[in-house]
Amino acid sequence: MSKLGYKLITRITLALLAVFILTFAMNTYFLPKYFLYQKKEKLASLTAELSSVPADALDSIIPKLEQARDVTIVYTSLAQNTDDLNDRILRQLNLKGITLSKFWLSEENIALLRAGSRVNKLYDQAKLKSSFLVNFLPSGGNVLAVGESISYSKETIGIVNRFNLYIWASMLLLLIVLSALYTARIVKPLAKLNDTAKSIADLSFTHADIRTGDEIESLAGSINRMSDKLKASQQSLEARNANLRTFIADISHELKTPLSLIQAYAAGIQDGLDDGTYAEVIGRQTKHMAGMIDQLLELSRLQTEIYELMPTDFHRMLTTTIDDYRAAFRHKNMELIVDDKLPEEAWVMADSRKLESVLRNLLSNALKYAEGKWVRVAAEVQSSAVHFSILNEADTSQEAKWGQVWEPFFVMEESRSKQLSGTGLGLSITASILQKHHANYGHAAQDGTVEFYFSLGVMEL
Incomplete structure (x- = not known):
């Protein structure tokens, strides 16, 4: 027993x-x-x-x-x-x-x-x-x-007590038998739950199949859901760790290249070989390294920084930001299509500086990686919320990789041979800001196009 x-x-x-x-x-x-x-x-x-x-x-x-x-x-x-x-x-x-x-x-x-x-x-x-x-x-x-x-x-009481003794003895025997049967019904499912818990502790995310129709079955269901969530969390953590290892290797390579150039040009200056361009090369490589470090620091800061949410005119912010990028799109011979259906004023609660950073990140991302000759930006108010989206042509054949674009350190192009492959932090920074704003955001990659979107509740003034 x-x-x-x-x-x-x-x-x-x-x-x-x-x-x-x-x-x-x-x-x-x-x-x-x-x-x-x-x-x-x-x-x-x-x-x-x-x-x-x-x-x-x-x-x-x-x-x-x-x-x-x-x-x-x-x-x-x-x-x-x-x-x-x-x-x-x-x-x-x-x-x-x-x-x-x-x-x-x-x-x-x-x-x-x-x-x-x-x-x-x-x-x-x-x-x-x-x-x-x-x-x-x-x-x-x-x-x-x-x-x-x-x-x-x-x-009379003596007779009653003796009679009660017989009754209670019979009840005790019956209760012992019933208790043994009932405890077996309880203990066996609990033993299954114990085995399931041990398997989960050993990172083997199994399920407990229990059909008792009571709280034990409910507990088994909760453990099964926990097992599924832990499995998903482990897989997500393993993917993050893989991305982190790739990032460390890639960022080491990215930093090693400018450092090697800086070291070589500095040695050239010491040897009197400077033709007047060495200092410029050193400055350019230093600026490149500083940019990568700034992105890392910004991502870290955004995780803990307190956001100052206040009424912000999203329509005005969007118009100003798009105007800043029109010249850059013309310079790359790309058409920037703007489908603006917002009212004259569309107020949202936001940290204006950080929300503007989201718009700039998405526009810059489209400017760098769009494979076609056009980028479409759309904005409108639906269901008491401002909806923003940005769409461009892209290679959507690798569906599994598109599911990881919001993860830190992830880049679509594994080879670092492309000049504009980046560090994989831009969309992670965007996601961190949108999460702090409690915004609904995501992406859709299909039929040769990728669309990034988010929505924020409109304030009633």
Whole structure:
């Protein structure tokens, strides 16, 4: 038996035993007292009712009360002496079938009754295994005795306790069997979940197939979803690590080339070989290195920097940015198509400097990598949001690679032979900024074109 099953059965057994012991103690020690208390309450209620009955009506009402309440009622005059009074009551009880071996009202009891007080007495009849509970009350010069026989509860309770013992023993056996069956139903799925958790810990992202229709099945579903997410996260991390390794190798190569040129031209200057262009080459290579380092620093800064979001006229920002790039597109003999459907003012909550950086990154990216002779920019307001998109021709045959374009350090062209292949940080910087703005963004690469887009909620002014 498993540890969980053993614990469950043990605790159920202990709980059942505790309830049995408590029941046994209540029956033995408290039930007789409670039973006597109830009888006393019954007689007290009846004597209170009799106290208001006139003396001349007692003979007619007593038989009715005896039958209705299952008690014995007798009365006699209080003017008699002690012996005659006791003898008179005892003979009346005998006539009604109540034979008492022990019965006596003392002088003190009779004095209390004559003073108008009530007296309660319990006469133990050991041979009959019963007691006789009597309430005495004075009424119109008479003393009324209202009594009821009470069987000994000790023997009855003993029988009840033994019978309960048989019942509880049977229940305990049945519960142990049912607990064993039920714990097996619980433990087996939990054992499967444990094996699944161990597999996940070993990076083997398996599923637990459990159909119990309860919380355990729900837990299995949660673990399965966790397994899927961890698998996806691991694959994403492995892809990022691969991109990082590629980036480190590539950036090392990129930095090594200008450093080698700087070193060579610096040595040429020292040897007096400078023809007047060496310093210019050194400056150009230094600027190239500084640009790469700036991009790395910008990406790092954007992850933690606090954004200052304020109302920004997106339409004005877009128009100004596009105007800055028209000359660059004409210089490359490319047509910049602008489909501007925005209203005169389109206000969004944004960090204007960083949002402008997004537009410039996307336009620069299209300017560098577009394979055709045109780039199309579109902007409009739909569903209370500004939608921006930029579309150009591109090689979309490598679908798997297009899915990684937002990842840091990723470049579509693996060979670094192209002059404009870049460091793979531009779109990562763009994604970081858009995420901080809670913008919906993405891309679509199909049928020889690639489209980058994002949307921001429009402010209601």
